[in-house]
Each structure stands twice: as structure tokens, then as C-alpha cells.
Amino acid sequence: MGERTHYEPGTFCWVGLATTYPAAAEQFYTRLFGWQPEEHSAGEAGTFTMLRRNDHDVAILYRQQPEARAAGAPPHWTSYISVEDAHATAARAGELGGAAVFREPFDVLDAGRVAAISDPTGAIVSLWQPRSRIGATLVNDVGALCWNELATTDVERVKAFFAELLGWQYETDESGYASIRNGGRLNGGVREQVEQGRGIPPNWLPYFTVENVDDAARDAERLGGHALSRPTETHIGRFAVIADPLGAAFAVFEGETDP
Incomplete structure (x- = not known):
């Protein structure tokens, strides 16, 4: 089994689903993959659902931000990359040609710190600075x-x-x-x-x-x-x-x- 207790910086560490109807998405994925949902507070970001399998964290699910819905962004999965410092990595991304900081770093209580960047072709990926949660543990x-x-x-x-x-x-x-x-x-x-x-x-x-x-x-x-x-x-x-x-x-x- 691919159990994880640590990710080297630069490694994909989990994925998150931003969706318009979390309850409907939760029902679909729990039935498809046998995931168990657990709701948690995300501080200023509201709440999120931890999706677990066999007592391991595998992914997260959360309601899509109103700004994203207003801009016409469809529900989507986001990949998260583990980094030592989300603020510094996001700032460096913004300095590299053609890239941008899509969402400024913010804390998810004591779980970690997250930021989102877009690469020079516009693809968005999130940066995860782990604290109490490393990301997926399986x-x-x-x-x-x-x-x-x-x-x-x-x-x-x-x-x-x-x-x-x-x-x-x-x-x-x-x-x-x-x-x-x-x-x-x-x-x-x-x-x-x-x-x-x-x-x-x-x-x-x-x-x-x-x-x-x-x-x-x-x-x-x-x-x-x-x-x-x-x-x-x-x-x-x-x-x-x-x-x-x-x-x-x-x-x-x-x-x-x-x-």
C-alpha cells in the first residue's frame, strides 16, 4: 500500500474538488470509490469535506467559491503540490515569465497553508504548505x-x-x-x-x-x-x-x- 507520512517538496500530495453541490458530489464519489466523508472547518474558507478510505485521507471536497461560479468556472478537480513555503513559492511563480498568482496564500486553520498559481499556459495548480495535515495519507x-x-x-x-x-x-x-x-x-x-x-x-x-x-x-x-x-x-x-x-x-x- 502507498501509505504516506511525508511528501518531499515539489511532490503532488493530494487533490481537491471544487463543486457547486457538495452533497450531490459527495454521494457520487462515496458510492463510486467507497470513500467515507468527514466534514471539517477550514477557517476563513468555510468548511471542507475530507474524503477517506480505510482510515486514510485520500482527497478533499469543498463548495466552489462564489467568485468562481460568477466567472463561469465549472466544477473541477485541483491538484495540490507540497511546498516548504507557500508564500515564497507563489511569489517566485509570479516572478517567472507568463505565470501568475491565482489566489494569494491563506491558512486552513492548523492544517496547512494554501495558494494557487497559474503556469505560463494558464493551467491552475495549488501549493500546499503542510502543518498538521500532509495531504493524502494513501x-x-x-x-x-x-x-x-x-x-x-x-x-x-x-x-x-x-x-x-x-x-x-x-x-x-x-x-x-x-x-x-x-x-x-x-x-x-x-x-x-x-x-x-x-x-x-x-x-x-x-x-x-x-x-x-x-x-x-x-x-x-x-x-x-x-x-x-x-x-x-x-x-x-x-x-x-x-x-x-x-x-x-x-x-x-x-x-x-x-x-
């Missing part, structure tokens, strides 16, 4: 996060940005897919947006491990979601991309992951 296991993937319009520019900001290194295959390495471990991937994805801004997509991709895709549709891509074979396993009933996209994966 990854790379059934019902838990196993991968974070960026679809972007400029792979090389994004790679250079994160290499400068977080020290990421990359392994690029013949197709141009860049696997991220941080602290010697695989840490996600970066790919060029395909033509059918060009209608939406560059974005990060979380992958969750399941026992069977076909079963998970069918269950998601039965629960009100819908497939964005059919189950697809890769050299390491199978995956499918799904939208939940409120429109937030995520992927399910069946195969080998780095524990």
Missing part, C-alpha cells in the same frame, strides 16, 4: 490518487517553468509525453493538448486507481456521470476519463503504479 492504491497529468498548449514552456520553480526533472518518450520526476520518484506527466481538447483551457487531471476500469466507467454512468473517453490501453495499464454528474473531470486507472 496514494497508489485502489480508491486513491495515483497520477496527475497536465494537458497544455506548450509542453516545453511548462516544463521549463516547473523545473525552475520546483526543480522538476523529466523523462520524455517518443510520443512527446513527459513524465515528471521529483526527488527520484515519478510525480505525474505533461502532454500536448489533443485537438478535441483545445476548446478548454490547459488543465491538470487527477487519476484514481480502480480494480477494473470498465466496471468503474459503468458504475460512474449508473451514478449520473458520463464517459469523456472510452477505456484505453497503454503500456502500463488501462484508463478512462469520466465527468461526474456536475461536470468535473477525472480519470480512473487500472495497472501498475509506483507505491
Whole structure:
């Protein structure tokens, strides 16, 4: 099992779902992944729901901010990267060409400090400075996060940005897919947006491990979601991309992951 008690800075540490109807989203994901919800205070940010599996934290869920809804932002998953200092990292991101601080750092009580940045192509990712909570305490296991993937319009520019900001290194295959390495471990991937994805801004997509991709895709549709891509074979396993009933996209994966 991929139990975690610490994340090296620069490592994806969990994901959060911003949604318009938390109760409906909670019902969908708890049935799909067997997650157990726990509501917590987030201080000035209101409340959030910790999503747990087998007594481990796996993800968080919260109501989308009114400003985001007013701007037309759809419900979405956000990937979180562990950092030593959210304020300093966000400030450095703002100094690098083309990037910006999307949301200034703020405290989530004693759990940690969070900020959001947009990379030079506009994809948004959050920075997590851990205090009492490191992020997910279970990854790379059934019902838990196993991968974070960026679809972007400029792979090389994004790679250079994160290499400068977080020290990421990359392994690029013949197709141009860049696997991220941080602290010697695989840490996600970066790919060029395909033509059918060009209608939406560059974005990060979380992958969750399941026992069977076909079963998970069918269950998601039965629960009100819908497939964005059919189950697809890769050299390491199978995956499918799904939208939940409120429109937030995520992927399910069946195969080998780095524990």
C-alpha cells in the first residue's frame, strides 16, 4: 500500500474538488470509490469535506467559491503540490515569465497553508504548505490518487517553468509525453493538448486507481456521470476519463503504479 507520512517538496500530495453541490458530489464519489466523508472547518474558507478510505485521507471536497461560479468556472478537480513555503513559492511563480498568482496564500486553520498559481499556459495548480495535515495519507492504491497529468498548449514552456520553480526533472518518450520526476520518484506527466481538447483551457487531471476500469466507467454512468473517453490501453495499464454528474473531470486507472 502507498501509505504516506511525508511528501518531499515539489511532490503532488493530494487533490481537491471544487463543486457547486457538495452533497450531490459527495454521494457520487462515496458510492463510486467507497470513500467515507468527514466534514471539517477550514477557517476563513468555510468548511471542507475530507474524503477517506480505510482510515486514510485520500482527497478533499469543498463548495466552489462564489467568485468562481460568477466567472463561469465549472466544477473541477485541483491538484495540490507540497511546498516548504507557500508564500515564497507563489511569489517566485509570479516572478517567472507568463505565470501568475491565482489566489494569494491563506491558512486552513492548523492544517496547512494554501495558494494557487497559474503556469505560463494558464493551467491552475495549488501549493500546499503542510502543518498538521500532509495531504493524502494513501496514494497508489485502489480508491486513491495515483497520477496527475497536465494537458497544455506548450509542453516545453511548462516544463521549463516547473523545473525552475520546483526543480522538476523529466523523462520524455517518443510520443512527446513527459513524465515528471521529483526527488527520484515519478510525480505525474505533461502532454500536448489533443485537438478535441483545445476548446478548454490547459488543465491538470487527477487519476484514481480502480480494480477494473470498465466496471468503474459503468458504475460512474449508473451514478449520473458520463464517459469523456472510452477505456484505453497503454503500456502500463488501462484508463478512462469520466465527468461526474456536475461536470468535473477525472480519470480512473487500472495497472501498475509506483507505491
